[in-house]
Structures are given as structure tokens and as C-alpha cells.
Amino acid sequence: MPVDTARAPDLSFDDLDPRYRAFIADYIGLYGLDADAFCRPLPGADEMFFKAILPNYEQDASIAAFKFTEATLRHYDTVRQIVDGALGGFEKLGSFLDFASGYGRLTRIMLQKLRPDQIHVADIYKDAVDWQRQAFGVAGTYSTPDPAELRHEARHDLVFVGSLFSHLPADLFHRWLATLHGLLKPGGVLAFSVHDESFLPEGEAMDASGIRYFRFSESGSLDADIYGMSYVSEAFVADAIARLPGRPSWRRFHKGAYENQDLYVVGAPGKDVSGVFVASTPMGGFETAAGLTNGAVEFSGWALERTPGKRLTRLSVQAGARTLLEVSPHCERPDVLTHFPKVANAPIGWRFRLGPDLVRPGEVIRLRMDSDSGLFGCAYAEFPPPVAMTYAGWSRRALRAG
Ligand SMILES: C[S@@+](CC[C@H](N)C(=O)[O-])C[C@H]1O[C@@H](n2cnc3c(N)ncnc32)[C@H](O)[C@@H]1O
Numbered sequence: 001m002p003v004d005t006a007r008a009p010d011l012s013f014d015d016l017d018p019r020y021r022a023f024i025a026d027y028i029g030l031y032g033l034d035a036d037a038f039c040r041p042l043p044g045a046d047e048m049f050f051k052a053i054l055p056n057y058e059q060d061a062s063i064a065a066f067k068f069t070e071a072t073l074r075h076y077d078t079v080r081q082i083v084d085g086a087l088g089g090f091e092k093l094g095s096f097l098d099f100a101s102g103y104g105r106l107t108r109i110m111l112q113k114l115r116p117d118q119i120h121v122a123d124i125y126k127d128a129v130d131w132q133r134q135a136f137g138v139a140g141t142y143s144t145p146d147p148a149e150l151r152h153e154a155r156h157d158l159v160f161v162g163s164l165f166s167h168l169p170a171d172l173f174h175r176w177l178a179t180l181h182g183l184l185k186p187g188g189v190l191a192f193s194v195h196d197e198s199f200l201p202e203g204e205a206m207d208a209s210g211i212r213y214f215r216f217s218e219s220g221s222l223d224a225d226i227y228g229m230s231y232v233s234e235a236f237v238a239d240a241i242a243r244l245p246g247r248p249s250w251r252r253f254h255k256g257a258y259e260n261q262d263l264y265v266v267g268a269p270g271k272d273v274s275g276v277f278v279a280s281t282p283m284g285g286f287e288t289a290a291g292l293t294n295g296a297v298e299f300s301g302w303a304l305e306r307t308p309g310k311r312l313t314r315l316s317v318q319a320g321a322r323t324l325l326e327v328s329p330h331c332e333r334p335d336v337l338t339h340f341p342k343v344a345n346a347p348i349g350w351r352f353r354l355g356p357d358l359v360r361p362g363e364v365i366r367l368r369m370d371s372d373s374g375l376f377g378c379a380y381a382e383f384p385p386p387v388a389m390t391y392a393g394w395s396r397r398a399l400r401a402g
Contacts, residue, residue, distance in 0.1 A: 007044045007045050008044035008045075008050045009044050010041045010042065010043050010044045011041060011042040011044070011049075011061055011065070012041045013039035013040075013041070013042075013065060015061070016061060016062040016065050017062035017388065019062075019364075019382050019388040020062035020063060020065065020066050020388060021039075021062075022364050022382075023066055023364060023380040023388075023390060024039065024065065024066055024069045025039075026364055026366060026378075026380070027069060027070065027073060027378055027380070028069065028073070030376075030378065031073060031076070033109060033112050034112060037108070037111065037112060038069070038072075038108045038109065038112075040108065040135060042065070042068070042103070043103055043131050045103075045125075045127050045128070045131070046102065046103040046128070047102075047218065047219060047220060047221075048102045048103070048105075048218070049064070049068055049103075051218055051219075051220060052218040053067055053068055053071075062388075063390070066380075066390055068105065070390075071105070071258065071259075072105040072106060072108065072109060073109075073281070074258070074280075074281040074377075075105065075106050075162060075257070075258070076106065076109045077279075077281045077375055078191075078256060078257050078263060078278055079106065079110075079158075079160055079191075081276070081277065081278045081279065082158065082160075082189060082191050082265060082276060082278060083158065085275060085276035085277055085278070086158075086189045086265065086267070086271075086273055086275075086276045087157055087158060087187075087188075087189065090113045090114065092157075093114065093118070093157050093158060094118065094157050094185070095118055095120065095154065095155070095156045095157055095158075095185070096110060096114060096118060096119055096120065096156060096157065096158050096160070097120040097121070097122065097154070097156040097158070097159045097160070097183060098110070098119070098120070098121045098122070098160050098162070099121075099122045099123075099143070099159055099160065099161045099164065099180055100122070100123055100124075100143070100161055100162065100163065100164035101121040101122065101123050101128065101129075101132065101162075102123060102125070102128055103128045103131055103132065104121055104128070104131075104132040104135075104136065104138075106160070106162070107119060107121060107132055107136050107138060108136075111136055111138070116136060116137040116138050116139075117138075117139065119136070119138040119139065120138065120139045120140070120141065120154055120156065121138055121139070121140050121141070122140065122141040122142070122143045122150075122152065123142075123143055124142075124143045124144065124145065124222065126142050129141065129142055139154070145223070145226045146175075147172070147175045147176050147178075147179035148175070148179075150179060152183065154183075155183055155184065155185045155188070156183055156184060156185060156188060157184075157185055157187070157188045157189070158188060158189050158190075158191070159180050159181075159183050159184060159188070159189075159190045159191070160191050160192075161176075161180060161190070161191065161192035161193070162192075162193055162257060162258070163193055163257075163258065163261065164176070164192070165177070165192045165193065165194045165230070165232075166193055166194050166195045166229070166230060166261055167217055167227045167228060167229060167230060168213075168226075168227070168230055169211075169213045169225070169226075169228065169230065170209065170211045170213065172226060173211065173230070173232075173240060174240055174243065177192075177240050177241070177244065178243070178244060180192070181244050181245075181248070181266060181268070184268040185268065186268055186269075186270070186271075187268060187270075187271050188267075188268045188271065189265060189266070189267055189268070189271065189273060189276075190265075190266045190267075190268075191263060191264065191265045191266070192263070192264055192266075193256070193257035193258060193261035193262065193263050193264075194230070194231075194232050194237060194261060194262050194264065195229070195230065195231045195232070195260065195261055195262075196231070196232065196233075196234075196254070196261075196262040196342075197210075197212075197231050197232060197233045198341055198342040199231060199260055199261075199341065200212060200231045206231065206233060209236065210232060210233040210235050210236025210239070211230055211231070211232045211233075211236050212230065212231045212232075213228055213229070213230045214228050214229040214230070215228045216228055216229060217229055234252060237252070237264055238250075241264070241266055244266070245269055246268075246269025246270060248266050248267045248268065248269060248271070248273075249266070249267040249271060249272045249273045249274060250264060250265060250266040250267065250273060251264070251265050251273055251274065251276055251278075252264050253265070253277075253278040253279075253280075254308060254342075254344065255280050255306050255307075255343070256278040256279075256280060259283070259340075263278055265278065279307040279310055279371070279373030279374070279375050280305075280306040280307045280373075280375075281375050281376075281377050282303065282304065282305050282306070282312060282369040282370070282371045282375060282376060282377035283303070283304050283306065283369075283377050284301060284302055284303030284304060284350075284367065284369050284377060284379050285301050285302060285379045285389075285390055286299055286300075286301040286367065286379050286380070286381045286389035286390060287300055287301045287302065287389075288300045288301070289381060289387045289389060291384065292353070294355065295355060295356050295384070296353050296354060296355035296356075297353065297354055297355075297383060297384050297387075298351065298352070298353045299351070299352055299353075299354065299365075299367075299381060300330070300349065300350065300351040300352075301349070301350060301367065301379060302333045302336050302347050302348065302349050302350070303315060303329075303347065303348050303350060303367075303369045303377075303379075304336060304340065304343065304345065304347040304348070305344075305345045305369075305371050305373075306340065306343050306344060306345065307344065307345075307371070307373050308344035308345075309344070310345075310371050310372055310373040311345065311371065311372055312348070312369055312370065312371050313370050313371060313372050314326070314368075314369075314370040315327040315328070315329070315350055315367065315368070315369055315370075316367075316368050316370070317352055317354070317365060317366070317367055317368075318365075318366045318367075318368055319359055319363045319364060319365055319366065320363075320364075324354065324358045324359060324365075325352055325354070325358075327350050327351075327352045327367070328350075329348035329349065329350055330348070330349045330350050330351045331348070331349040332346050332347070332348060332349070333346075333347040333348060333349045334346070334347070350367075354383060356384075359383045360383075361383065361384060362382060362383070363382065363383055364380060364382055365380065365381045365382060365383055366378050366379075366380055367379045367380075367381075
């Protein structure tokens, strides 16, 4: 692996803007998780954070760290629903493998649910595996470019593969699928994410084979023969799964992982996964905060339930344990759809006013979006302006200004 001479220094959460640190701690706390345990430094060699997330947010480490946290909590929502739906809960989960774990954002949470010896990580980046072994005490395996060379003896109840198949060419897609499915214990489950064909860049066409591969990626060091950007049809994935031993039971969840990836859940031979349901975490963000003459502030933004058949049941404005306001949708936001191709539900706009009678200066304001899927998402701002806000888009700026 070539040495990356442009390695960033490690990023400590202590160095972030305290307002974003407060947002991060609040969000983690709502999940019943320990923020201090989660907020260990981000190693400078982590390409996913320093070369993908950070540049997307104009090198603003505070908002990037918030987005990192938010994405990890959504990732955890996905894993938790699989663990509950397919395996009967974390107490029944004996062994977990996060394959292509990178520097282990998920490990920061899994360590709060399982013992370190129940958690295995694997990545082609030896540094990422070494770092996690050392920082988290988990078991680590060095992966290989060719699945035939993988040496991994342990077997697992859940093998989770976030954002690797979304980067594989056809041959490796089939061979990694067979290899990783072969790492399941009886009754186990493999879950992996892909870019569905609906995310194919504009102007590009799918290949008749059902997979389209592009020889570029966010990685500064992985060979484009083994890691690029791929887009697949459901028929392609269904055929790949049908080639596995025992013609396993499987389910697909549109946008079930990350902001733009579909999730496939596949059972070990004989394991029925038809009862598993994975909803997507509600998303939304603040966009504007306008000071009014009476000292009040008008905030506005958007919200979206992405899960087909589910809807947002409640939007509430909260500060700590206090609910300050209930908010009704103010309008539809078709412009938001540009960022969410083929989303199942219409995005909504919201707006509310807060004054000093309800909230103290410097307090963290949380807009909580509850869905009838049982999941919730939060967006954050502080009071009064000039405020820090979280946008939940792909840029540091609002999806729509003004
Ligand atoms: C987009 S990142 C996702 C990381 C992690 N799953 C997450 O969501 O934060 C893709 C990861 O796949 C790893 N990877 C690429 N090829 C691999 C292989 N052949 N075996 C294992 N990991 C691989 C990369 O090193 C990188 O860490």
C-alpha cells in the first residue's frame, strides 16, 4: 500500500467548535449511548473522513464531525434493526464482523453493545485494522484484493459490509459475496449495501449485465481494478444471491444504508429473513435563522421520511428534556428531491419561532423528527443568531437559501 504523504493530523473532538460538540453529545445521548466513548480522536489516515466527508463540508471539521456522527448513528439504526429483526437482539448476537470497516466508525458504537472479543473488523488497509485493534481491543483481519486469498477462520452471526459492494466490479462482486456469505454461522445473516441503478450519474447508461463500473473512487490508494464506483440493478443482485449455496432468503431495502445506498439482507442457508424490516432514519435540516425585532428568531428547514410506506408522525422542537413546540409541516419541498432521487415520500418544509421566553441564550435547540417506523432523526441549532446549524445535505450550506 503506498504511503500517503499527505496524511492529516489526528482530529480530537475536543478541538471542535463547542456548539457542534454539544450537538454531537446530545444526539449520541438520545440513543442511550456514551458520547465520550464514541468521541475518540479520528485518525488522520482515515480517508473516509479526511478525503470524503471533510472536503464535502468545505474543510469545516466541526460540521464534518457532526455529519460523521449522524451518519454513524444512522448506520447503527440499520444494524440494530437487522440484529433485532433477524437475530433476536444484541444479547443473542454472539459474533459480529464489520467487513470493509475502514477505521471503524461503527465500532465506536458496537463496543457499547458487545464485548470487544465479539467484534471482528476487516479491511484491506492494514493501518485501519491495526488502529482498531489498538484503540478498541477488537479482533482484526487484514483483507486482500482477491477474496481467494482471505485468511479468516472465525464464523459470525452477522457479517455487515457497508459500502464495499458499491465499489466492486462484477467479478469481484460475485466472489466477495460468496466468500463473505461463507463466513456465516448457521442461522446467521449477511448485510451489504450497493448503489442502486437509480443513483447512476446523469447521462450514463446501465450495462445490459445489470452492473455499471467506473474506475474512480474516493480512495487515494486502492487500484481501480478492485475498487471504483459501481451501480447495480436488483436483477443483478438477485442473480448473484441465487448463485450462493442453498438459494438463500433475502430482502432489499431501498436506501436502507447511508444516504444513497440500498441494503440487501441475506440469510445463511435455511435462514428465513422475510420478517426483517429495515427502515431509513428520518432526515432533515435547519436552513435559515432570522432574528425578529422582538428578540425572537424564526427558523426554517426541511424534513423527509425516506422509508416506503412510512410517514413522519411528529416534528417537535426541544431543548434538553423540554419540548418547546410542536411544529406542523408548512409546505412541500419538491426542490429537496434533487438530492434524493427516487425517494418514496414528499419532503416537507417547516418553520417555527422561538423567543427568549422559551429558550435561554446559547441553548441547544433540537428539531426531532419522529416516524411511525419507530426511528427518529434530529437537526440542531442554537439560540439566538448568529447560530450554528446542522443542514443534513451534501454541502455545508442549506439546500435552499433564503
Ligand atoms: C467507503 S469505505 C466504507 C468504510 C466503512 N464500512 C464505513 O461505512 O465507514 C470502503 C472501505 O472498503 C475497504 N476495502 C476496499 N477493498 C477492500 C477489500 N478487498 N477487502 C476489505 N476491505 C476493502 C476500504 O479500505 C475502505 O475502508
